[in-house]
Amino acid sequence: MRIGVPTEIKDNEYRVGLIPASVREYVSRGHQVRIQKGAGEGSGISDAEYHDSGAQILDNPRDIWENSDMIVKVKEPLPSEYDLMQPNQILYTYLHLAAVPELAQVLLEKKVSAVAYETIELADGRLPLLEPMSEVAGRMSIQVGARSLERSAGGKGVLLGGVPGVLRGKVVILGGGTVGTNAATMAVGMGADVTIFDVNLYRLRDLNEMFNNRIQTLYSNAENIAVAVRGADLVVGAVLLAGARAPNLVPRSLLKEMQPGSVVVDVAVDQGGCIETCKPTTHAHPTYVIDDIVHYCVANMPGAVPRTSTFALGNTTLRDGLAIAQRGIEVAVRSDSALAKGLNTYAGCVTHPAVAASLELEYTPALDAVGRP
Incomplete structure (x- = not known):
């Protein structure tokens, strides 16, 4: 799978979606990782570190978005990024869609498979990526x-x-x-x-x-x-x-x-x-x-505090990110009930009940959307 990591553009947001150790894990399993130039600088990670970990460094954010099967971010896409999202792309990041209905609409229109860190939930109710x-x-x-x-x-x-x-x-x-x-x-x-x-x-x-x-x-x-x-x-x-x-x-x-x-x-x-x-x-x-x-x-x-935050986040998002990359979103969701709760939108459907209720949209269970085994 082609993994893309654009630079975060939210005001004073210096975190980055992947750390070099995570890049190595993706690359060692045969995936391609593309990092936007300078994406890690705010967290004290140089382009050279990413390159040495096996990532390709690209200058233009459009090249990242247009040439990636899965985008790994930290914060939700901002309006200037809406046009960059590709149809049927996988988006793996914090979303908080209840507060940004306009983003939810874009994800639905483009049939983006959006996995929200904050709603991946274990059987005991814990939210490990949050x-x-x-x-x-x-x-x-x-x-x-x-x-x-x-x-x-x-x-x-x-x-x-x-x-x-x-x-x-x-x-x-x-x-x-x-x-x-x-x-x-x-x-x-x-x-x-x-x-x-x-x-x-x-x-x-x-x-x-x-x-x-x-x-x-x-x-x-x-x-x-x-x-x-x-x-x-x-x-x-x-x-x-x-x-x-x-x-x-x-x-x-x-x-x-x-x-x-x-x-x-x-x-x-x-x-x-x-x-x-x-x-x-x-x-x-x-x-x-x-x-x-x-x-x-x-x-x-x-x-x-991006240095602390980026590495703490990188440690927790790798497992599920690798599962999606290795198996594809459909099999990964069917195989893991916690990850299934992280799926917020898929193929034009809202697949998380609380998100659907907050946005007053129709809810489709994640397993029904991706197809039960």
């Missing part, structure tokens, strides 16, 4: 939140860890999954007063044990959230429903009750966000203020 970036984003949420609380950044001037004789900053984390757990790890390490919300009581018990009761866990309902958010210095939105839009847990009316200069960081913004006033921002312009509350809503947070 986890490493969720770990990065969770840890970064506290880092950027603490910085946004500084007075010079528009915040109220609170140090999360406090000092002896002064109250610690209050951090409220909505969601106890991978993002929330990593956010809590960083916040606790900084000495903050941390509260995590989740609807899964078993998960809350696990978190209590994990943090040795150094955090407060609360069941996620509107009343509990309202009380905690009103007194919070930093609120982190960390809710994920695979393939679906994030639920709105913090309405604007509640935001108005927070103290001026408080900060919200919505990690779920690429799925629509769980804080009503959140909208996607970029690393170049990461924050804005509504009702005196600082909003940090960068949709590709891990892109700020």
